Amino acid sequence: MSTRTAPSVFGAVHLGYIVIETNRFADWRRFGTEAIGMHHDDLSHDLMRFRIDDHECRFLLRRGPAEDVVAIGWHVNDHVSFEQVEARILAHGxxxxxxxxxxxxxxxxxxxxxxxxxKGITQEIYTTPFMSSEPLLMLASGWVTGDAGMGHVAITSAKPTLMRGYFSTVFDARLTDYIDETISGIKLKIRFLRVNERHHSIAIAAVRGLPIDPIRTRVQHLNIQAESLDDLAQSYERVCELGFDMALSVGQHTNDKELSYYARTPSGFEWEVGWNPIVIDENTWDPSTHQGISIWGHKPVGQTIVDKLDQFRLGTRSLVRPEKTVPALSGVGIPDD
Incomplete structure (x- = not known):
């Protein structure tokens, strides 16, 4: 059943929280507080949260073996928009x-x-976040959230058209732009989708011409936006000094012009700290394709031939491990390229 005649929820949806399953609580506590600079709350032996603004929770970590993101929470502005999203999901069975x-x-x-x-990542929607009156105790001076939500999620996929269709069907996501990139001889195409004024809340990376997924985790990286350049630089220094792996050095992206670096989390996926990306003007924006992810920087740190072989092995394994999709919500008929 089509819901395309229903009012759009674009602009009423914002990335709200992330749920991570991990057994590496001590490492995550050090990574989140001492390296990245977020506020930390211990809830129990099996649960902890990170805050970056007045919302009670932005990252919920629960004890378990996945070492991965298991759920994404989306803040929907009002009950009307919430019910629209619910209705279109149910209408598709x-x-x-x-x-x-x-x-x-x-x-x-x-x-x-x-x-x-x-990819088996549960999606969650809500309308009313609780605010905390407790002061933020964190090394960063602040993080940019607000109407644009709290950063973005990047996912690798062997079925990028279906994934793009999913977020278009559920949240009326719009294509912002593409990036074509070649890494170690492998050609990638990255699709950037927005659900509000933030340049993208979802990035989908795929190997061109090959139905493989070279990443073990469901997500490739998470992003949060630093309030100041000093915050970015100081957190980069802390990550290095504390001995956490740096995946990519500081650089600037071609499409959203964000200055950022990528650290490797205790669970294995990457964490991007960015600063000062462009904000989309819906009246003037036209999608385009950029060659390469970076204007400068973003150089791999400490990558060896063993790392590249491991990535190749993971990619070949994905050929016999079907990627989880939600066909009913994957937007058959939505143009991709």
Whole structure:
């Protein structure tokens, strides 16, 4: 059943929180607080949260073996838009489940609705985040959130057209631009999707011409935006001094002009700290294709031939490990290229 005649929810959706499953709590606590510079709250032996603004929760870490992102929470502005998203999911025959009161409280929201997402990442929507009156205790001076949400998620996929279709169908995501990049002889195409004024909330990277996924984790990286250049530079220095792996050095992206670096988290996926990306003007923006991800910098740090062989092995394994999709929400008929 088509929902394309329904009012758009574009602009009413914002990246709100991330749920990570890990057994490496001590490493994550040091990484989040001492390296990146976020506020940390211990909830129990098996649960902790990071804050970067007045929201009670931006990152929920629960104990478990995945070492990966397991859920993405999307803040929807109002109940009308919330019900529109729910209605279109149900209209496509995909089940929605209401989260328990305990699950909502852990995420710092009044109530939440969850439904299946690409690559097995559960998608969750909510309307009312709880705000904390407790002062932020963090090394960073601040992080940019607000109407643009709290950064972005980058995902690798062997089925990028289906993934783009999913976020277009569910959230009316719009294509911002593409990047073509060649890394170690492998050609990549990266699609950047926005759901509000932020240049992108979802990035989808795919190997051109090959149905492989070279990344073990469901996400390739998470991004948060530093309030100042000093915050970015100081966190980069702390990551290095504390002995956490740096994946890519400081550089500037071609498409959103963001200055950033990429550190490797204790769970293995990457964490991008960025500063000063452009803001999209819907009245003037036209998608385009950029050659290469960086104007300058973003050089691999400490990568060896063993690392490259491991990545190749993971890619070949993905050929026999079907990628999880949600066909009913994957937007058949939505143009991609």
């Amino acid at each position: 995909v089940p929605c489940v209401e989260g328990s009161a305990e699950e909502a409280a852990l995420r710092g929201v009044e109530r939440l609705l969850r439904f299946p997402g690409p």
